[in-house]
Amino acid sequence: MIQFRLNGEAVSVDAHPMARLLSVLRRDLRLTGTKEGCGEGECGACSVVVDGKVVNSCLIPMSQIDGTEVLTIEGSGHANIQDHFLAEGGTQCGICTPGMIMATRAFLEDAEATGAAIDEDSVRAALAGNLCRCTGYGKIVAAVLAAARTEGDA
Amino acid sequence: MRHVGNRVARPEGPAKVEGRAVYVDDIPRAKDEWVGGTLRSPVAHGKLRCIERGDFDFSRVVVVTAEDIPGDNVQALIVDDQPILCADTVRHVEEPIALVAAPDQGTLCAALDALEPRIDPLEPVFDAERSQDVQSEISIDKGDVDATFEGATRIVEGEYHTDSQEQLYIETQGMIADPPTADGTITVRGSLQCPHYVQKALRRAFAVPPEKARVVQCETGGGFGGKEDYPSVVACHAALLAHASGHRVRMVYDRNEDLLATPKRHPSRVRHRTVVADDGTLLAMDIDVLLDGGAYTTLSPVVLSRGVIHAAGAYRCDNIRIRGRVVGTNHVPYGAFRGFGAPQVCFAIERQMDRIAASLGIHPVVIRQRNMLRLGDRTATSQLLKESVGSEEVLRRILAHTGFDRHEWRKERSGNKRRGVGLSFFYHGAGFTGSGEEMLKGKVTVELDDDGCALVRAGSTEIGQGKNAMFTAIAADALGAEPDAITIVDPDTAAVPDSGPTVASRTCMIVGGCLDKACRTLADRVGGDPNTPFRERASAFVRGGGDAVATETYGSPPGLQWDQNAYRGDAYPVFGWAADVAEVEVDLTTFDVEIVRFVTCVDVGHAIQPQIVEGQIEGGTLQSIGWSHIEVMTAENGRFRQDRLATCIIPTSLDTPPIDVLLVEEPFSNGPFGAKGVGELPMDGGAPAIASAIEDAIGVHVTHVPATPERLLEAWLEAHPDDAFFEAKR
Numbered sequence: 064m065i066q067f068r069l070n071g072e073a074v075s076v077d078a079h080p081m082a083r084l085l086s087v088l089r090r091d092l093r094l095t096g097t098k099e100g101c102g103e104g105e106c107g108a109c110s111v112v113v114d115g116k117v118v119n120s121c122l123i124p125m126s127q128i129d130g131t132e133v134l135t136i137e138g139s140g141h142a143n144i145q146d147h148f149l150a151e152g153g154t155q156c157g158i159c160t161p162g163m164i165m166a167t168r169a170f171l172e173d174a175e176a177t178g179a180a181i182d183e184d185s186v187r188a189a190l191a192g193n194l195c196r197c198t199g200y201g202k203i204v205a206a207v208l209a210a211a212r213t214e215g216d217a
Numbered sequence: 218m219r220h221v222g223n224r225v226a227r228p229e230g231p232a233k234v235e236g237r238a239v240y241v242d243d244i245p246r247a248k249d250e251w252v253g254g255t256l257r258s259p260v261a262h263g264k265l266r267c268i269e270r271g272d273f274d275f276s277r278v279v280v281v282t283a284e285d286i287p288g289d290n291v292q293a294l295i296v297d298d299q300p301i302l303c304a305d306t307v308r309h310v311e312e313p314i315a316l317v318a319a320p321d322q323g324t325l326c327a328a329l330d331a332l333e334p335r336i337d338p339l340e341p342v343f344d345a346e347r348s349q350d351v352q353s354e355i356s357i358d359k360g361d362v363d364a365t366f367e368g369a370t371r372i373v374e375g376e377y378h379t380d381s382q383e384q385l386y387i388e389t390q391g392m393i394a395d396p397p398t399a400d401g402t403i404t405v406r407g408s409l410q411c412p413h414y415v416q417k418a419l420r421r422a423f424a425v426p427p428e429k430a431r432v433v434q435c436e437t438g439g440g441f442g443g444k445e446d447y448p449s450v451v452a453c454h455a456a457l458l459a460h461a462s463g464h465r466v467r468m469v470y471d472r473n474e475d476l477l478a479t480p481k482r483h484p485s486r487v488r489h490r491t492v493v494a495d496d497g498t499l500l501a502m503d504i505d506v507l508l509d510g511g512a513y514t515t516l517s518p519v520v521l522s523r524g525v526i527h528a529a530g531a532y533r534c535d536n537i538r539i540r541g542r543v544v545g546t547n548h549v550p551y552g553a554f555r556g557f558g559a560p561q562v563c564f565a566i567e568r569q570m571d572r573i574a575a576s577l578g579i580h581p582v583v584i585r586q587r588n589m590l591r592l593g594d595r596t597a598t599s600q601l602l603k604e605s606v607g608s609e610e611v612l613r614r615i616l617a618h619t620g621f622d623r624h625e626w627r628k629e630r631s632g633n634k635r636r637g638v639g640l641s642f643f644y645h646g647a648g649f650t651g652s653g654e655e656m657l658k659g660k661v662t663v664e665l666d667d668d669g670c671a672l673v674r675a676g677s678t679e680i681g682q683g684k685n686a687m688f689t690a691i692a693a694d695a696l697g698a699e700p701d702a703i704t705i706v707d708p709d710t711a712a713v714p715d716s717g718p719t720v721a722s723r724t725c726m727i728v729g730g731c732l733d734k735a736c737r738t739l740a741d742r743v744g745g746d747p748n749t750p751f752r753e754r755a756s757a758f759v760r761g762g763g764d765a766v767a768t769e770t771y772g773s774p775p776g777l778q779w780d781q782n783a784y785r786g787d788a789y790p791v792f793g794w795a796a797d798v799a800e801v802e803v804d805l806t807t808f809d810v811e812i813v814r815f816v817t818c819v820d821v822g823h824a825i826q827p828q829i830v831e832g833q834i835e836g837g838t839l840q841s842i843g844w845s846h847i848e849v850m851t852a853e854n855g856r857f858r859q860d861r862l863a864t865c866i867i868p869t870s871l872d873t874p875p876i877d878v879l880l881v882e883e884p885f886s887n888g889p890f891g892a893k894g895v896g897e898l899p900m901d902g903g904a905p906a907i908a909s910a911i912e913d914a915i916g917v918h919v920t921h922v923p924a925t926p927e928r929l930l931e932a933w934l935e936a937h938p939d940d941a942f943f944e945a946k947r
């Protein structure tokens with residue numbers, strides 16, 4: 064049994080230690096908000112936050128998840144980011160969006176903790192692991208910057 | 218207009234940002250659901266002798282081959298040359314040979330491994346220039362080209378090449394098929410652009426009438442043309458397995474299979490010979506277009522058609538000859554990708570215009586101003602441009618914004634990192650070519666319910682482009698209702714009419730136009746005091762027994778004429794116009810190209826949803842930027858080399874410059890609220906603008922995209938044969 068906290072709740076799953084976190088989330092736990100675009104760590108559609116860091120869940124074996132805190136798109140605490148993605152036009156087909164939002168969340172929380180700058184360049188760097196084929200990224204970057212400005216107000 | 222022109226929320230947006238949107242692979246697995254897979258050819262050309270069965274208990278799975286197909290073994294599209302499963306001759310690598318369904322993935326893989334196709338190899342053809350197999354040929358003739366060449370003093374010649382490109386929707390292809398019900402109805406649901414295309418393919422494969430082949434679109438994670446024709450293949454495969462096994466069957470490609478087996482942009486070679494006057498006026502254009510169609514015809518004749526019509530660019534010339542050919546090879550069939558033949562020819566003509574400008578020593582802007590099509594001019598097909606011609610305005614606006622007309626293009630530059638700026642100017646026909654729309658007769662139905670809410674039934678799909686919000690805005694304003702009174706019914710062939718495919722920049726202009734008319738019909742019927750909310754009035758009307766359903770069928774605007782044999786006349790109802798300016802920095806050590814800045818100015822007629830229109834333009838432009846220098850897609854012995862996302866590269870947020878979008882609105886009288894198509898246009902101009910900027914930066918004439926570092930080094934060495942430093946690096 065692998066035990067961890069998922070979106071704030073304790074869970075234990077009977078998974079093979081080498082099973083991918085992505086598959087366990089999608090198939091065993093029926094949390095299909097996390098997407099698969101490549102299965103090899105290139106697209107970021109499968110991004111989730113593990114212990115405050117954004118990771119590609121397609122590359123993470125369950126053995127590494129034991130005892131961690133996992134956040135997915137189904138969890139709470141990213142409504143502000145989601146609102147700005149909608150307001151700024153940061154989602155089109157939407158398949159990259161959950162991953163983008165989780166990467167954004169990790170980035171904004173990290174910046175808040177470290178006081179790192181949040182600007183166009185740092186946002187682009189933070190999202191470099193998340194591919195989007197629809198938007199051209201501009202409206203996603205705008206959404207993240209807008210979310211950063213209002214973070215805490217929500 | 219209260220909602221048209223102002224932001225309406227995407228109806229499906231909240232589900233997308235919250236991860237609740239249901240894409241095909243998010244559908245929960247049914248208890249007795251099976252998984253399907255495809256046995257594919259390892260070779261590009263050969264005779265299929267047999268499929269050997271190795272050491273495996275095949276009673277655990279179901280295997281389907283060509284002879285198990287209940288209807289015709291034909292992938293129904295334009296020409297009946299492509300089988301659903303190969304029965305005899307293999308024509309491309311990864312061609313489907315057999316299908317397997319199994320209770321689980323492990324069993325499926327074991328079964329596929331135990332099947333061995335025996336193929337006697339035949340000589341493949343990979344070079345389009347050498348192919349004898351002409352899939353389609355089109356000519357355009359205007360004026361007297363030969364006579365103009367005879368007396369010519371100045372002829373500029375150029376040859377241009379573009380490589381293939383992968384659509385790279387982030388959601389791969391996928392379908393789920395249910396076994397036939399007691400009355401023989403087959404249902405498939407999946408990721409797709411054109412439900413009625415899929416229905417047509419299933420009808421043929423199963424020999425059933427339309428009502429027995431039901432197709433439901435799931436939320437779709439991008440298409441860009443890649444989900445125009447290929448979903449029919451996956452749907453037929455999944456449905457055949459469901460039919461044979463009696464189980465629900467899920468087929469979702471992994472990225473590797475998707476990259477190797479599905480159609481991509483047609484590679485092209487375009488030759489230009491142009492007679493020009495000393496002041497740069499185009500006197501005659503002789504253009505030869507060659508596309509590699511790959512192993513089967515698929516949509517290639519239509520891609521060629523758009524390519525040929527756009528080959529002379531957005532320019533005026535009295536004497537034009539265009540010869541276009543798409544030929545068969547043993548490559549994986551090439552297919553639809555945003556732009557549909559136009560990006561290839563746009564690259565060629567825009568590079569040719571720069572070449573002409575350079576040969577005359579005049580500015581790239583001047584050559585375009587001198588020759589651009591304006592209101593009242595005639596195109597290559599002799600189409601008279603009667604209205605909604607934003608050509609002058611897009612150029613004026615982009616020059617005012619960028620000052621490119623004052624930039625000294627191709628001035629000798631120094632240093633190891635060299636900056637350059639380039640321009641492209643282009644147009645794109647909106648909607649189907651020629652009499653296409655007339656033949657399609659797309660339909661939209663709007664229905665009022667007891668509560669006075671409107672249900673919009675259309676076969677158009679939401680693939681991220683914003684159809685739902687755009688239709689909501691059109692319906693709301695045409696009815697005089699609020700957006701919350703509008704429901705866009707999800708595409709399901711059992712619930713929506715055939716509005717024609719979601720392709721060709723036609724959803725807003727053509728289908729949106731029908732929606733507008735249907736809603737106005739209903740608004741007239743409902744009548745009443747406009748100060749009373751529409752829902753109240755509509756509810757009373759419906760409860761009072763009023764006729765609550767309006768169906769609108771597309772009819773071409775009066776006066777459009779198209780001669781399909783001569784390729785002459787009104788090729789499109791209207792054109793979108795655009796200009797791009799790119800600024801690049803080329804590193805002379807690595808020949809890496811960085812895009813510093815990108816500006817695009819687009820005439821969209823009228824922006825129904827400005828934010829969504831900008832999103833389309835930014836996304837399409839980035840695909841063009843990617844194709845210009847980053848996105849390499851090449852085949853070796855007919856097999857795509859870029860078979861994973863680690864090697865099939867598209868731009869990330871870091872590769873992407875800020876893209877400034879300027880909108881021009883020259884309304885089109887026959888589009889809804891003046892709107893015309895915008896989906897494909899942004900794909901056309903990025904690559905030539907960047908090639909032009911690279912030429913400005915380092916002085917080499919880029920004639921082949923993508924302009925990879927290897928190609929640029931090659932071109933640099935050709936221009937600087939005694940550059941010892943680079944010679945040593947070679």
Ligand code: FES
Pocket residue numbers: 098099100101102103104105106107108109110119120121122
């Ligand atoms: S699916 Fe994990 S990075 Fe693409």
Ligand code: FES
Pocket residue numbers: 153154155156157158159160194195196197198387438439681
């Ligand atoms: S919105 Fe479609 S991939 Fe990002």
